[in-house]
Amino acid sequence: MYAEERQQAIAALVGQRGRVSVAELAEQYGVTTETVRRDLAVLDRLGVIRRVHGGAVGAGALTTIEVGTAERDSTRAAEKDRIAELAQRFLPASGGSVLFDAGTTTARVAAALATDLDLVAVTHSLPIATRLTGFPGVRLHLLGGRVRGVTQAAVGAETLRLLGELRVDVAVVGTNALTVRHGLSTPDPEEAAVKRAMIAAADRVVVVADASKIGREDFVRFGAVDDIDVLITDTDLPEAAHRDLAAAGLEVVLA
Structure with missing residues (x-):
């Protein structure tokens, strides 16, 4: 050749x-x-x-550009819906607490909650908070801070301080990119800091990300594969990536 x-x-x-x-x-x-x-x-x-x-x-696969929520919400919508439905199995039972990261997939997880679920929910995302106000069994806590327009989520010192005082059963975290080598990553340092604090505040970390995010590496790393308990993605995940993640000890669930 x-x-x-x-x-x-x-x-x-x-x-x-x-x-x-x-x-x-x-x-x-x-x-x-x-x-x-x-x-x-x-x-x-x-x-x-x-x-x-x-x-x-x-x-x-390497980027520092952040796409707005409106564009991301319409991308791979069917896959995100399946991920959100499957993610319900990994949420705490009634009486538990859950932390929702900002993002279009995490927002779908929140929207798919059972209406009779008794749950303490915490988020820094304005769209997710708005959705959860319609759930009678959800006791909602909205974290304060400076709101970034591109993600419609609070970031900064106040958000990190509040997260530092919390302990929750489950954190549902999104990511812009994930590889075994670089871990979880995102374009913005302030968003990365909040995600890192969410992981630290949870007993169990569930990452929800469609297959297009796997194999990508973004600007700021906010967690390692070892920090994740479960990755829920879709069936378009390449076999090689699935093998690498499983070999690293990560539980990968396909929706």
Whole structure:
């Protein structure tokens, strides 16, 4: 196989899997790891893939750009609805407490609550708080702070102070990106700080994220795979990513 043919094959493989390792590529194409690194350097310069430590990811897998809630809410809506329904199994029973992170998938989890559930719910998200006011059994606590327009959620020192005083049964957390190497990540440092505090405040952490988020890495890391008890995603999750997450000890549930 000529170098150009191999590079085209590598680019196609990255597109299919989202992430590949240098060692895996060297074995698959019968070349040295140094040859693979040169191939990846060429593809990176062309903008086809992005080189990361130990391998490569798709060109769009690394980002610091944050998409607004309106656009995100209409993206992969069916998958998010299935995730939200399945997530109900992992919420505390009546009398428990749950912390809802901001996000379009977490908002669907909140909206899918049983109407007769007796629950203490805490959130920093204005849209989620608005939805939960219609549930008679929910005792709602809205965290204060500076509200970011793009996520419609409170962030900052006041939000972190309030979270630092809480202990809840379950935190339902969203993420913009998740890999075994980089963990959970998001574009904004203030959002990352709030998510990190939510994880610290919970006895059990349930991450809800559609499969498009898996294999991506964003600007700010707010948690490791070890911080998650359960990941609920959809059946479009690539098999390789599923194996990597399971090998890291994470319970992965497909909706």
